[in-house]
Amino acid sequence: MRAPVTALLGRRARLRWVHLVLGGALLMPYWLLGTLVVAPFAGGGGMFPGSPAAQFGAYGVALPLAAVTALVPLARPMSVAAARTLCGVAPERFADGPAGSRAARARTAGWFTLHVGLGGLVAGASLALPPFAVSVMALPFSAALRESELGRFWSLDQRWLVYAGVPAGLAILIALAAAAAGAGALLARLAPVLLGPTPADRLVAAERRAAELAVRNRLARELHDSVGHALSAVTLQAGAARRVLGSDPGFVAEALAAIEATARRTVGELDAVLGLLRQGEDDGELPGRPGLEALDALLAAAGRHVSLTVRGGDVSGVPGPVSREAYRIVQEGLTNAARHAAGEPVTVTVERHENALEITLANPLPARPPAARPGGGRGLRGVGERARLLGGTAEARPVGGVWRLAARLPLTGGAR
Structure with missing residues (x-):
């Protein structure tokens, strides 16, 4: 009833x-x-x-x-x-x-x-x-x-x-x-x-979700690369300074200056990314992103064990999108080397060809591999995404006792 x-x-x-x-x-x-x-x-x-x-x-x-x-x-x-x-x-x-x-x-x-x-x-x-x-x-x-x-x-x-x-x-x-x-x-x-x-509504919604996801992934890559590299560099510099605190005041001062420069640069990059998050939209380009012109400062902050070789002419004329993504790829490679092979020499090679830019980072594999970090592995995935966005390729793998990260970016890459 x-x-x-x-x-x-x-x-x-x-x-x-x-x-x-x-x-x-x-x-x-x-x-x-x-x-x-x-x-x-x-x-x-x-x-x-x-x-x-x-x-x-x-x-x-x-x-x-x-x-x-x-x-x-x-x-x-x-x-x-x-x-x-x-x-x-x-x-x-x-x-x-x-x-x-x-x-x-x-x-x-x-x-x-x-x-x-x-x-x-x-x-x-x-x-x-x-x-x-x-x-x-x-x-x-x-x-x-x-x-x-x-x-x-x-x-x-x-x-x-x-x-x-x-x-x-x-x-x-x-x-x-x-x-x-x-x-x-x-x-x-x-x-x-x-x-x-309707099917048209579903297509529009799917495209909107895909665009939003692309923006989120892009911001996540920026935060991961800039902040992750800065924290790794600051940790290494602080650890080295602590070990020689009483015996090498000059090195301690140099390490503190590198920590200051790294933190100052990263704060600016972080402000730029957070500004986009507050706006809730992507206006096509993240402001204040460094490119290959800032590579010397990046390597100097990474320490004395990093060497840079530039071939094929000046890289200052590389298109802006390629230059910025190349900088982030080098940054991620240095971060990985600092985390997994701290103290080992790292060689960075940037070679400009007529139609492409090749980036190679190599460092000896450590005798004892470090423990895997929970939730790790996003950095190398981000390197691959950056290369693919420009129509290029990237790979990272051990080769004959050396960990090698190589990327090839077309100089006619898109403006992402």
């Missing part, structure tokens, strides 16, 4: 009933316009023709008018807002934003027409049937009602029919609730179909 009552009068059914009544209210302007069209053919001079045929004629004129106005792109977000709140359908099954394609606008027009069409019928019945049902139920208990037009209509010259008014009135109310519940369930079933995302 409880389940049928809940299906007809539960919270979900009541909300859907309200949604249908809202549809009836939205139908009214179109119905009033329909009465102007139907009135000359209704046989009466008034604006509101009284015959049921004329009323339904105005209703038939109103529905196409509603469909045409629902072709406006903004009709979809308004319909979605009402359906999300009142239809009892999961919010993620609806499309977001205005209808951008012809198919989406057609679906919205179909939904709006169905909503106002069913809503008009249910709202009209909700206004007319409850008073009628209550009056019929009161016939056995009111002599005035039995003598009224309603009593004469209901009895049909059979007085005993008056006493059937109570169950008949209840049946009318139950039928109204069942009709409203059925219409609401139909709208709830069709809402994801007509107001859900």
Whole structure:
């Protein structure tokens, strides 16, 4: 007994009933316009023709008018807002934003027409049937009602029919609730179909998510390379200074100066990345990113065991995107060497060819491999991503007792 009552009068059914009544209210302007069209053919001079045929004629004129106005792109977000709140359908099954394609606008027009069409019928019945049902139920208990037009209509010259008014009135109310519940369930079933995302909407959403993910990955690479390298360099310099604190004051001063320079440079890079995060968007280029012109300072901060060889001419004329990604690749290679082969000599070779820039970092493998860091391994993945964004290649692997990181970047690479 409880389940049928809940299906007809539960919270979900009541909300859907309200949604249908809202549809009836939205139908009214179109119905009033329909009465102007139907009135000359209704046989009466008034604006509101009284015959049921004329009323339904105005209703038939109103529905196409509603469909045409629902072709406006903004009709979809308004319909979605009402359906999300009142239809009892999961919010993620609806499309977001205005209808951008012809198919989406057609679906919205179909939904709006169905909503106002069913809503008009249910709202009209909700206004007319409850008073009628209550009056019929009161016939056995009111002599005035039995003598009224309603009593004469209901009895049909059979007085005993008056006493059937109570169950008949209840049946009318139950039928109204069942009709409203059925219409609401139909709208709830069709809402994801007509107001859900179209294939074009899904494609736009997928492209937007891919763009957002690309920006997040790019910012993550910048933070990993700049901050990770700085922390590794500062750790090494501080450790070396601590070991010779009493015996080599000159080296300690040099190490502290390198720590200061590294921290100052990294703070500037960190501010640039965090500025983009605060803005919540990617404007095409991270400001303040260093390039190959800053390579000498980077290697100087890394320590005396790092040597640089430049071949093929001056690298200052390398295109900006290639120069900046090359700097980050060298930075990540030095960070890896500092973490996994601390104290071992590192050779950095930058060779410029006619159409490409080749970067090679090599250092001896340590006698005892260090323990793997939890969550590590993102740096080399970032090196590969940087190279691929420019249409180049990168690999890192041991070769004959030497760890070798090599990257080739086309000089006509994109502007990422």
